[in-house]
């Protein structure tokens with residue numbers, strides 16, 4: 001009974017506070033740097049508004065059927081034989097999965 005209540009309350013907390021969890025994982029300064037990187041570095045190929053250029057469009061609509069894991073892996077490892085470079089020397093896994101969340105929710109469009 002106790003365990004059930006405990007699991008229940010943890011579950012409710014992750015539902016209610018997902019934003020708080022994301023915000024505390026990566027320091028605010030670093031989040032700003034990552035957003036800047038998405039706009040300027042990723043944007044240099046994918047377009048400043050991420051609607052595509054040399055690279056493919058990275059809008060939420062385009063990414064909605066792709067799993068976060070697959071997208072993170074592409075960003076970490078790049079795509080061989082295309083200009084998409086690997087970012088794993090610059091970004092860690094947690095940062096990349098945070099960026100994928102931003103891309104999938106389209107946070108850049110409101111900025």
Ligand code: HEC
Pocket residue numbers: 037038041042043044045046054055056057058062063066071074075079082083084085087099
């Ligand atoms: C030098 C150009 C270049 C830069 C810089 C670049 N990309 Fe790419 N990216 C590409 C190209 C080209 C493709 C398409 C590869 C292919 O044909 O499969 C791609 C593909 C992708 C994909 C797969 C999209 C899909 O629909 O499967 C993702 C996700 C992605 N890039 C994210 C990023 C992110 C995030 C950054 C910045 C950290 C970035 N890219 C920087 C050129 C670039």
